[in-house]
Amino acid sequence: MKEILIITSAVLVLIIVFLLYRLTIILKMASGKRVPDKQSQDKSNGINAVLMIVFLVAGMGLMIWSTMDASDDFLPEPASEHGQVVDRLIWITFLITGFVFVVTQVLLFFFAFKYRYKQKRKAYYFPINYRIEIIWTAIPAITFIGLFILGFRASKFILSKADPDAQKIEIMGQQFSWMVRYPGNDQELGSFDFRLIDTENNMGINFTDKASLDDFIPMQMVLPVDKPVELKIRSRDVIHSVFLPHFRVKMDAVPGMPTRFKFTPTITTEQMRERLNDPDFEYELACTELCGRGHFSMKMIVKVVEQGEFAAWYANNEPWLAKHPEYLAKVPRSLKQLAYAIINNKEDNQLKATSKQE
Amino acid sequence: MGKLKEQPHQQHHESNFWTSYVFSTDHKMIAKQFLISGIAWAAIGGLFSIIFRLQLGFPEMDLVFLKPFLGKWITETGNLDPDFYLAMVTMHGTIMIFFVLTAGLSGTFSNLLIPLQIGARDMASGTINMLSFWFFFAASAVMTASLFVQTGPANSGWTAYPPVSILPIASTGAGAGMNLWIISMILFIISIGMGGVNYISTIINMRTRGMKFNRLPLTIWSFLFTAILGLFTFPVLLGALFLLFFDSNLGTSFFLSNIYLAGEALPHIGGSPILYQHLFWFLGHPEVYIAILPAMGIISEVISVNSRKPIFGYSAMVLSLFAISFLSFVVWAHHMFVSGMNPYLGSVFSLTSFIIAVPSSIKVFNWLTTMWRGNIRFTPAMLFSIGFVSLFIAGGLTGLWVANSAIDIQVHDTYFIVAHFHLVMGSAAFFGFLTGVYHWFPKMFGRMMNPYLGYIHFWLTFVGIYLIFFPMHYLGMAGFPRRYYSFTNFDAFRVFTDLNSFITVAAIVTFIAQFIFLYNFIYSIFKGKIAPQNPWKANTLEWTTPIKPGHGNWPGKLPVVHRWPYDYSKPGATDDYVMQNISYDETPDTDVPDTKH
Numbered sequence: 001m002k003e004i005l006i007i008t009s010a011v012l013v014l015i016i017v018f019l020l021y022r023l024t025i026i027l028k029m030a031s032g033k034r035v036p037d038k039q040s041q042d043k044s045n046g047i048n049a050v051l052m053i054v055f056l057v058a059g060m061g062l063m064i065w066s067t068m069d070a071s072d073d074f075l076p077e078p079a080s081e082h083g084q085v086v087d088r089l090i091w092i093t094f095l096i097t098g099f100v101f102v103v104t105q106v107l108l109f110f111f112a113f114k115y116r117y118k119q120k121r122k123a124y125y126f127p128i129n130y131r132i133e134i135i136w137t138a139i140p141a142i143t144f145i146g147l148f149i150l151g152f153r154a155s156k157f158i159l160s161k162a163d164p165d166a167q168k169i170e171i172m173g174q175q176f177s178w179m180v181r182y183p184g185n186d187q188e189l190g191s192f193d194f195r196l197i198d199t200e201n202n203m204g205i206n207f208t209d210k211a212s213l214d215d216f217i218p219m220q221m222v223l224p225v226d227k228p229v230e231l232k233i234r235s236r237d238v239i240h241s242v243f244l245p246h247f248r249v250k251m252d253a254v255p256g257m258p259t260r261f262k263f264t265p266t267i268t269t270e271q272m273r274e275r276l277n278d279p280d281f282e283y284e285l286a287c288t289e290l291c292g293r294g295h296f297s298m299k300m301i302v303k304v305v306e307q308g309e310f311a312a313w314y315a316n317n318e319p320w321l322a323k324h325p326e327y328l329a330k331v332p333r334s335l336k337q338l339a340y341a342i343i344n345n346k347e348d349n350q351l352k353a354t355s356k357q358e
Numbered sequence: 359m360g361k362l363k364e365q366p367h368q369q370h371h372e373s374n375f376w377t378s379y380v381f382s383t384d385h386k387m388i389a390k391q392f393l394i395s396g397i398a399w400a401a402i403g404g405l406f407s408i409i410f411r412l413q414l415g416f417p418e419m420d421l422v423f424l425k426p427f428l429g430k431w432i433t434e435t436g437n438l439d440p441d442f443y444l445a446m447v448t449m450h451g452t453i454m455i456f457f458v459l460t461a462g463l464s465g466t467f468s469n470l471l472i473p474l475q476i477g478a479r480d481m482a483s484g485t486i487n488m489l490s491f492w493f494f495f496a497a498s499a500v501m502t503a504s505l506f507v508q509t510g511p512a513n514s515g516w517t518a519y520p521p522v523s524i525l526p527i528a529s530t531g532a533g534a535g536m537n538l539w540i541i542s543m544i545l546f547i548i549s550i551g552m553g554g555v556n557y558i559s560t561i562i563n564m565r566t567r568g569m570k571f572n573r574l575p576l577t578i579w580s581f582l583f584t585a586i587l588g589l590f591t592f593p594v595l596l597g598a599l600f601l602l603f604f605d606s607n608l609g610t611s612f613f614l615s616n617i618y619l620a621g622e623a624l625p626h627i628g629g630s631p632i633l634y635q636h637l638f639w640f641l642g643h644p645e646v647y648i649a650i651l652p653a654m655g656i657i658s659e660v661i662s663v664n665s666r667k668p669i670f671g672y673s674a675m676v677l678s679l680f681a682i683s684f685l686s687f688v689v690w691a692h693h694m695f696v697s698g699m700n701p702y703l704g705s706v707f708s709l710t711s712f713i714i715a716v717p718s719s720i721k722v723f724n725w726l727t728t729m730w731r732g733n734i735r736f737t738p739a740m741l742f743s744i745g746f747v748s749l750f751i752a753g754g755l756t757g758l759w760v761a762n763s764a765i766d767i768q769v770h771d772t773y774f775i776v777a778h779f780h781l782v783m784g785s786a787a788f789f790g791f792l793t794g795v796y797h798w799f800p801k802m803f804g805r806m807m808n809p810y811l812g813y814i815h816f817w818l819t820f821v822g823i824y825l826i827f828f829p830m831h832y833l834g835m836a837g838f839p840r841r842y843y844s845f846t847n848f849d850a851f852r853v854f855t856d857l858n859s860f861i862t863v864a865a866i867v868t869f870i871a872q873f874i875f876l877y878n879f880i881y882s883i884f885k886g887k888i889a890p891q892n893p894w895k896a897n898t899l900e901w902t903t904p905i906k907p908g909h910g911n912w913p914g915k916l917p918v919v920h921r922w923p924y925d926y927s928k929p930g931a932t933d934d935y936v937m938q939n940i941s942y943d944e945t946p947d948t949d950v951p952d953t954k955h
Binding site for chain 2: 011012015041044045048049051052055059063066067070073074075076085086089090093096097100101104105107108109111112115116117118121122123124125126127128129132133136137140141144145147148150151152154155156158159174175194195197199204233236237238239241243245246248249250251252254255256257259280281282284286287288289290291292293294295296297299
């Protein structure tokens with residue numbers, strides 16, 4: 001990347017030197033020593049025409065080289081099932097638009113050079129040709145509709161309803177951090193209400209809901225590999241947006257309107273570390289909707305693990321209620337018994353899990 | 359015609375400094391007022407971008423030298439305060455989009471060219487026209503004031519999405535700064551409305567004899583569609599801004615719901631932040647066409663004049679302007695693919711967004727064909743027109759990426775979008791603006807700008823724009839989110855640190871290059887070479903007026919139009935141009951009169 005810096009600055013300097021040379025002519029004119037006449041106009045017309053070609057060649061070269069140079073970094077390897085689909089679409093679109101880009105830019109600058117002013121030349125009076133207009137209306141229209149159909153099918157696949165047995169995970173944005181909640185043993189996330197939020201109950205979990213009792217809130221997002229995950233996305237203050245660049249996942253977190261996004265991670269963090277040869281690699285979750293002064297710092301680490309490891313980790317997590325027994329007071333009488341059972345049962349489970357490991 | 363003659367109806371006016379320069383009802387003076395305000399705002403908006411680019415490109419740099427100007431917004435560590443960083447981003451966007459590319463571009467050239475090119479003495483209502491500028495001036499004054507409030511200017515982006523934009527407990531800029539921003543925008547919309555009504559009624563009612571619709575220059579067509587777009591869409595934003603103001607000051611809940619902030623649950627229930635996004639983008643998307651359509655009109659005219667060829671496919675150009683204007687009403691939600699809106703709704707907007715690219719491609723092919731087999735003179739205006747086409751292609755093609763709701767998942771709200779819209783509607787529209795200034799400067803000030811400084815200005819700017827915005831595609835594909843104060847927190851976003859510094863350097867060089875233009879502009883107003891009557895040998899009516907037309911434009915009778923404006927290099931004609939007011943009887947050697955035009 002340093003080379004780009006050096007080369008382009010060198011080019012810039014060259015351009016500036018050239019322009020300074022031109023500047024002397026202007027200064028001469030300003031002091032009345034030289035009057036811009038027909039001849040110098042023709043000359044500068046020629047220079048501009050040549051510069052068009054120089055710009056075309058240098059620009060295309062720089063563009064192709066820098067794109068190839070940056071290509072290792074600019075689209076990280078997709079780590080989800082639909083990520084492959086998105087990437088394939090990106091590359092199809094890249095090829096089509098890249099081709100059109102090169103052809104039209106070449107024509108533009110080549111015409112500018114080739115048909116530069118010459119005294120003898122007379123421009124060709126060519127006001128309309130309906131056949132040509134129809135051809136170049138139809139070709140883009142067909143291409144674009146083709147691209148739309150590809151995109152439509154991909155979106156339909158990506159944004160369709162999640163599998164009923166997908167792992168549900170709730171993620172909540174707040175200024176300026178993320179919180180995740182897992183549904184616990186019943187695989188069902190309990191309800192919530194923003195009016196229940198306090199300094200402990202940061203997610204406003206509603207403990208009059210049976211499903212809430214065994215929900216747990218870990219410090220990290222952990223995902224099982226090769227298993228569909230459904231993110232239930234919400235925000236408790238302003239709009240945030242959940243962005244997982246490696247998984248090609250992005251969805252806004254809107255206060256008052258829960259959203260969702262389902263995807264299937266395909267590469268564990270460990271595997272990715274090996275592939276990138278980077279022992280410190282972590283999947284990251286970022287915010288992509290401006291949410292205030294700390295917007296740039298809303299990061300959460302995401303771990304993708306083998307399904308067995310995930311199950312063990314899942315079972316090891318204590319329900320939030322067990323960590324905050326004072327909230328048992330909020331559980332209605334009819335559910336109290338169940339709440340105690342879940343908390344104790346969880347402890348039993350943990351015992352079992354640890355004894356198994358031993 | 360030579361020297362300016364007194365006009366009959368001008369004698370009734372008592373003309374002094376105030377009536378001729380400040381509260382003038384002359385469309386040409388109002389155009390100059392818009393132009394100079396636009397240039398001033400462009401300088402300020404550009405400067406703001408340099409300030410935040412410095413922080414972004416060189417986070418380690420000690421910005422303490424800015425402390426005399428920015429005071430408390432420079433932190434003790436010598437960095438920009440994050441709130442102020444976001445305020446600069448917000449103000450850069452607001453200023454550039456509304457004050458420069460809407461008021462500066464459309465305000466200048468609609469005002470200047472509509473009466474001159476259709477053969478009218480002035481706008482339909484000179485007074486409303488004057489008020490349009492002064493409402494814009496008031497909007498500017500309020501926006502300027504907002505920069506100096508203690509809690510800082512609005513800092514939630516030019517889109518001002520609630521809730522963060524209106525809750526001071528969420529973001530300090532949401533207090534007084536945001537209220538002033540809303541008031542300024544309301545004044546601005548009033549200005550746009552007054553201008554738009556005037557442009558439309560003038561074009562429809564005040565064309566001179568023979569100026570049929572199919573003889574209108576493409577500039578006028580583009581101004582007409584721009585005005586119609588503005589008139590239909592800005593009121594929607596006006597409504598949204600009133601609701602925003604109520605939410606922020608009167609305790610209503612149009613856009614607020616389920617919010618817990620600063621240790622308490624707010625009483626707002628039932629509002630929807632998504633509703634604001636729909637209302638905003640119903641203006642917000644047509645707005646980008648409001649910026650780009652006048653630029654398209656201007657460069658169509660300039661490319662034709664300087665290629666010495668008729669514009670290729672005049673009717674296709676008008677129809678594509680119409681198609682773009684019409685479709686621009688139904689693409690707004692492509693800004694909201696990942697807002698949580700129903701994905702099937704998204705696919706409808708994806709389809710319309712792909713379709714709107716068709717008329718845009720037709721325009722590009724027509725511009726290319728206009729240059730084909732021409733006899734091209736590289737005036738500074740022509741250079742900027744070529745630059746426009748190049749930038750429009752570069753930015754337009756990435757439109758095909760982001761119109762795709764699946765690809766948009768990855769690149770939405772990243773630097774890819776920043777690259778896309780800066781190329782296609784930011785820089786391209788700005789190039790249209792500069793094209794217009796270089797081309798019609800002689801008409802505005804009676805003098806010529808220095809072409810050599812124009813060439814230098816063009817090449818530095820053109821190369822600079824590509825160096826700034828092209829690499830941003832790479833950042834965006836890697837996932838760099840926009841409006842980030844710093845990228846060091848994320849491993850994934852740290853890979854392009856050098857490139858980020860490079861972009862900042864390119865931005866500074868390009869910004870400095872604009873002073874060449876500024877110098878040329880100011881110098882030429884007073885000391886430029888006196889312009890000939892028709893310096894570019896163009897066909898349109900503005901070049902039939904005296905060099906410095908007075909109030910009323912034509913000293914005698916209004917010109918009569920006999921032909922379309924693009925009879926360049928017509929076979930059989932003695933010159934390579936035939937002006938619109940020349941009848942077919944005077945050019946018997948040319949082809950049979952084209953009945954279409």
